[in-house]
Amino acid sequence: MFDDMYREVILDHYKNPRGHGTLDDPDAHADGQNPLCGDEVSIYVAFGEDGETIDEVKFSGRGCAISQAATSMLTEMVAGRTAVQVAALDKDELLEEIGIPLTPVRLKCAMLGLTTLKVALHKAKGTALPEGLAGFDDLDLS
Amino acid sequence: MAATAGTRKLNAHAVRADFPIFEQKIHGKPLAFLDSAASSQKPRQMLEAMTTFYETSYANVHRGVYVLAERATAGLEGAREKVRALINAPDAREIIFVRNATEAINLVAYSWGMNNLGPGDLVIVSELEHHSNFVPWQYVAGKTGARVAMLPLTDDGELDLSALDGLAKDGNVKVVATNHVSNSIGTINPIEKLAAWAHEQGAIFVCDGAQSAPHLAIDVQALGVDFFAISGHKLCGPSGIGALWGRGDLLQAMEPFLTGGHMISSVRLEKTTWGELPHKFEAGTAPMAEAVGLGAAIDYLQDVGFDAIAQHEHELAAYALGRLSEVPGITLYGPPADRRAGIVSFNLDGIHPHDVAQILDMQGVAIRAGHHCCQPLMHKLGVAATNRASFYLYTVQEEIDQLADGLYTVQKVFA
Structure with missing residues (x-):
């Protein structure tokens, strides 16, 4: 009965997160939090030689299985894409990858990593901001 | 807060019959509503x-x-x-x-x-x-x-x-x-x-x-x-x-x-x-x-009586603290049973409260997971969030059993 939301792939990403860690000198960085539950995700991005293509994404933070697993999946999904492509990444693409039914509250958990990544890219590259920016303490739009 | 001698004992099963919300099942299970500190359910008389x-x-x-x-x-x-x-x-x-x-x-x-x-x-x-x-x-x-x-x-x-x-x-x-x-x-x-x-x-x-x-x-x-x-x-x-x-x-x-x-x-x-x-x-x-x-x-x-309500909740809190303390890897927050109201906050080692509450919901158990609008307190406790079970006059021991059993299932999912 719990297979729907807590299927094996989610638990695997939660217990063995890909891209977990930090980068010392990231090309892009942002800290995100979900004010509903206090979950936190920090995203670190390194670009390739062209300065546009994402070479590596790392994340750190604490949160529920859904937020941490979704961010883990995200780090695999966006490697090799450009900042502009990721800024335009539709949330449905990530949701399809996550592949589980989510209630509205848990949708916010699932989107925390993607939203934070888009903010990091916006700060570094001026790409489009994600929908809904509440909770981003260090977001400086000036 | 203890009831004085002669206080009528509260019959929570009888009280419960006044609350239409309990006439339904959630995910095919009886509703164990353990979130009254957020908001209480409503008796027919009030409606x-x-x-x-x-x-x-x-x-x-x-x-x-x-x-x-x-x-x-x-x-x-x-x-x-x-x-x-x-x-x-x-x-x-x-x-x-x-x-x-x-x-x-x-x-x-x-x-x-x-x-x-x-x-x-x-x-x-x-x-x-x-x-x-x-x-x-x-x-x-x-x-x-x-x-x-x-x-x-x-x-x-x-x-x-x-x-x-x-x-x-x-x-x-x-x-x-x-x-x-x-x-x-x-x-x-x-x-x-x-x-x-x-x-x-x-x-x-x-x-x-x-x-x-x-x-x-x-x-x-x-x-x-x-x-x-x-x-x-x-x-x-x-x-x-x-x-x-x-x-x-x-x-x-x-x-x-x-x-x-x-x-x-x-x-x-x-x-x-x-x-x-x-x-x-x-x-x-x-x-x-x-x-x-x-x-x-x-x-x-x-009409039910506040002394009887306080006594009932005190007994539930003591029972819940006892049942929950048997769960391996649990951390309970707050004072001993004799100095607390019908609220029990806890965390399971390595499992985020959102995940705990979600899997409990599948078993018909409604608890609150989050910071409870108390971020300075969460900071003091060194956690981002806790699980909270809270009781009221219509809460019965069976609901606390349902919660305790549910926590073992949560641990199985995350084992």
């Missing part, structure tokens, strides 16, 4: 009182001269008297209807704080506060130049009163504001002592009673507080109504909070004068059907 009021007595209050307006006014003012009696306030004119405890505290913070706080003044709140009794003070302090200090907790999750005198050295203590019962970890605070200390400093004492009024017999005069805030929806009443009690002399001297219709004595282009209490603080059309519902809820609770 019927509101329906009857709408069907037979509804019109706007106070101004009409016809029969329906008189009935509606009687309904509203009758409810005010029931709130007065609930907390043993001296005078029903000191009962102000508001939307909820948050609005009640904002009323005091704005109407009293904005006009009485300034640089060098200190507002003392506690680390246990719900944001509702911290953020308004922080905001008004920021506007007036006053400072806010926090009374710390002991390791048992109780207020450290020995720190009060030290805090007072940092400014003129003008306001002390704490909750009566912690919504997060269930601590019952020593309000008489805190209020007496506040008065020694020349400060007012503001008590957030949102978590105590539903569960304990309240006597604001014996507690010695200056203001007391309650939320109707937490004590079996409808959402959208709460009440503030304030000492008459303080309310008389205060500026209004909201202005507009009903709260005036006379209105001219040059000047408006304010109405008498409580009207000065009740601008606009009152939540009259909600007040009638709140009154019916108070009748219902008093």
